[in-house]
Amino acid sequence: MTETAAVDADTPSSDHRGKRPPEPRLPKVVQGVAFAAFRRKTMREGAKRFGQVFAINIPFFGRTVVVSDPELVRSVFMASTDDLINVQPNLSRIFGPGSVFALDGKAHRNRRKLLAPPFHGQSIKNYEKVIEEETLRESATWPEGNEFRTLEPMNRITLNVILRTVFGADGEELDILREIIPPWVKLGSRMATVPEPPFRTGRRSPWGKLEAFRREFDRVVFALIDKAEADPNLDERSDILALLLRSRYEDGTAMSRQDVSDELLTLLGAGHETTASSLGWAFERLRRHPDVLAELVKEVDEGGTDFRQATILELQRARTVIDFAGRHVKAAKFDLGEWEIPHGHSILVSIADLHENADIFPEPERFDPHRFVDDKPPTFAWLPFGGGTRRCIGAAFANTEMDVVLRTVLAHFRIETDDAPAEKAHHRGVAYTPKDGGRVVVSRRK
Template identity: 65%
Template sequence: MGDRPTRVERGTAILEEPATASPAVNLPPGPRIPKALQGIGYAVSRTWTYQQIARRHGSVFRMNLPVYGRTVIVADPQLAKQLFMAGTDDVGNIQPNLSRVLGDGSVFALDGSDHRLRRKLLTPPFHGKSVKNYEKIFEEETLRESANWPEGQAFSTLEPMMRITLNAILRAVFGAEGEQLDELRRIIPPWVTLGSRLVVLPTPTRKFGRYSPWGRLAGYRRQYDAVIDKLIDRVKSDPNFDSRDDVLALLLRSTYEDGSAMSRSDIGDELLTLLAAGHETTASTLGWAFERISRHPQVLTKLVDEAATDDNEYRQATILEVQRARTVIDAVGRHVYAPTFELGEWVIPRGYSIVVAISQLHRRAEDFPAPETFDPTRFVGTRPPFAFMPFGGGTRRCVGAVFANVEMDVVLRTVLRHFEIDTTSAPDERAHSRGVAYTPKDGGRVVLHRRETPLDQEKR
């Protein structure tokens, strides 16, 4: 913009006013290593790479990454807050983003007023009374999945949690049942696994055939679109359509402020977004929860005692501590659209990405004393500090955060009521990157024993 004058209308006169010059660019320091090496480190282990660079350059530094280009990494909660509160004309949706995989109709693809209007449509089904209606589904799917769990031998909880969260979200969000439910169960798991891995890689200029990863992803999407089209027809023809409480029906009934409705394509993209964002991440956190509590006997004892009551304060605190100590989504970002954006003492030019390193914020001793200690009591009766952001922050905070936390609460309570969990002195499981999410490397392995129910005792 420089010093070019701005034309301002005042009544009938047009005045020439000098435009305010943008402040001079002032970038934070960064490593002096080739872009390729930075990219390799970022792809292999983002968390480890953040830690190594932060040791030398502090809580704000710059990198040059293959997918996002020139990027500023932030691990300071006040600067993260400043970024999240900034106007959408100055900083917006990071580029590229998950819409590469989820579709142009996804909330991840939208920015500015379009994003605000879409969130307004999506928010009601994921809050308060609406989520309360789904608790029975969460419990039913947990009991269904756990009916054949092995007793007395170690097994991975991650894949069972994936099935529980998938079935729960298909029922609660899609309203799927029968043939469509079976088809989506078949399509979604391989699609989510493949999409999570591809989204962190540069998009190729060509798909390289149907047997290539991108070609297979497109094939899953075509199958998904066909199922969703049939599902929408079935839901709209339901005589009880106006009273249905699944998210698909709510989206089909909802309208924007001008009275227009979402297109079928946008609904398909949005449902896929809700599923991809809420299925794998919730299951991963639950896998970490079993890995953590099996290694902390005192925590497990308190959870078991509480599960016999209607309370959930300690269980909720434990879920928050799992999200802090074993962060599943380790970063969120924005893109600078203003000529320059002031972030604390730094001035970042247009075209840069700004990534908030959530995993580093969750390890700040200033906000979480003894951060390496697994201690749910840090969240009992206290409000989490701003440094705690497992669902991101600002206008792009995960719309399904309440849904996910209620689901995790019900699943964990149901397992604790029906099974005894053996404690172990085995080493902590290491984190494994599935592309977008971090999961326990061995799948959150535990040893379970089925509890006797009152009915079992009567039979004896």
């Protein structure tokens, strides 16, 4: 869409069929800088000025439509994969072409079938003991009476949990992964929405560092695959690596080694930082809400779970960690309500704007878990894990991990509350974390 075709926000048309959404009259580079550096503010201001559907033109994603109307979000997530595919470019740039992020259509459906078993039912129940063990091990050294950041301990807990559930045991290889994954996640998150240069960069450049990491990661994972394939008890193992090595597509073929490595990197990279970020926000919120904290502690002591689950839902709404989900128009055009979106455009669902919609969540600025007690969140307005066919496959795993970590910490520690100002959100490229790291003061319960 050219700037001359843009619709001014002050002169909306009464019939938008076949028309394009309104967009700001700003140069592409200015829009790109605003989106990259001040994404939440840019999206919020755009919705305030233009409404729940508006267009932007930015580097990386190109011509893009931003949506925060629940009914239109439904149409995006329920669209045929012949019409909408995964946003282009996407995180497969970081995780590799064998990652589920790179696949669409039948290939995507088949891969999700292979990945589903470890993340449902009894499999997740079996991981609870691992989560509790890692929480107790990490919290054993927490300082009593002194303020400390919880974000880093949460990252270590979630990384160790995903490593143990993926590979099933500890060892030299996992020690290497513990060392190289955190700096890779930090760098990869920052580079995830940065255009890749059309020329080869040096080994000291960010892209060169990502390539070096990938070589080392593949080396370690291929060694672990060799060990697993040589294990006479492989058929009895319940870790994710073993499940992937045993799995077969409908035609009887197995995943290639490189695809297995790409998927494991996806699970490790995407499967721990976002959960850790949410847990960091959990402590940030509980420090400032003594009534919620007291109710949670009482429930833990009585063996309940309902209010803790409601708190997790509200936490993910009130402190959105991943603020958008994207699609790419593959069809000649895509009808988004009254608007017509041309082939090649991107569509970004503004998750944070949905979570802040006062018509759906009254007083959205208020942290109130009771809004989800005996009331499930709306499917297409509560979207911390995205939606549709590309909804995060590890959603249930993440929920269980948050539940067990909070239950374990509250059973063993008292969290001091006060009226400290809320921590601001810090943008880490992909996820939003508490700027000061979710700082708290704790003491052990006797």
